[in-house]
Amino acid sequence: MNDTTLNTIKVWSQFIHPILMWILFGLMAYAMYLGMQSKKTRTTDDKELRKELIKKDFRNRHYKLSSILLAMMVVGTLIAMAATYVNSGKLFVNPHLLIGLGMTGLFSIAAALAPFMQKNEAARISHISINMVLLLLFGWQAVTGMNIVQNVINRM
Numbered sequence: 001m002n003d004t005t006l007n008t009i010k011v012w013s014q015f016i017h018p019i020l021m022w023i024l025f026g027l028m029a030y031a032m033y034l035g036m037q038s039k040k041t042r043t044t045d046d047k048e049l050r051k052e053l054i055k056k057d058f059r060n061r062h063y064k065l066s067s068i069l070l071a072m073m074v075v076g077t078l079i080a081m082a083a084t085y086v087n088s089g090k091l092f093v094n095p096h097l098l099i100g101l102g103m104t105g106l107f108s109i110a111a112a113l114a115p116f117m118q119k120n121e122a123a124r125i126s127h128i129s130i131n132m133v134l135l136l137l138f139g140w141q142a143v144t145g146m147n148i149v150q151n152v153i154n155r156m
Contacts (some may be wrong), residue, residue: 010086010087011087011156013086013151014083014084014087014149015149015152016083017076017079017080018145018146018148019081020072020075020079021138021141021142021145022075022142024069024072024073024076024138025071025138025139025142027065027068028069028107028131028134028135030065030133031062031066031069031136032135034058034065035056035058035061035128035131037053037056037058037062038059038062039057040053041053041054041059041156042059044078048063049059063114066111066114067111069107070108073103073104074104074108077101077104079099080084080100081097092153096141096144096145096148099137099140099141099144100129100141102137103134103137103138103141104136106133106137107134109130110126110127110131110134111129113126113130114127115129
């Protein structure tokens with residue numbers, strides 16, 4: 001590869017993380033919907049409604065999507081850090097980075113609680129609470145991330 005190609009890859013690599021994170025944000029909201037439907041399936045007293053909800057397999061869909069989201073979160077965090085380092089020669093320790101790393105940790109904890117949720121209400125409440133905090137932090141990250149993207153575009 002020549003220098004022009006490498007520079008092009010270097011510049012455009014900065015946009016992989018923001019695109020991936022916006023997709024992740026939307027999928028996380030959908031995973032929340034699936035989780036809420038799973039709870040509805042579990043707690044409804046209406047037998048006909050329960051039969052209909054069971055057919056839609058919300059619990060397994062929530063679990064599978066959440067597993068994919070965890071992997072995407074970890075990979076997306078690593079991609080962002082790598083792209084920043086490749087393009088700048090350093091990592092910028094700022095609230096966006098620190099909150100992103102914290103979110104990756106929280107996401108891992110929420111996932112780790114999943115096996116305990118069937119018989120432990122505290123695990124279920126913790127899982128739900130952590131994920132609600134994650135959605136709020138994701139919203140904040142979206143705003144600060146777009147500021148970073150704007151700075152990257154201005155430097156191009």
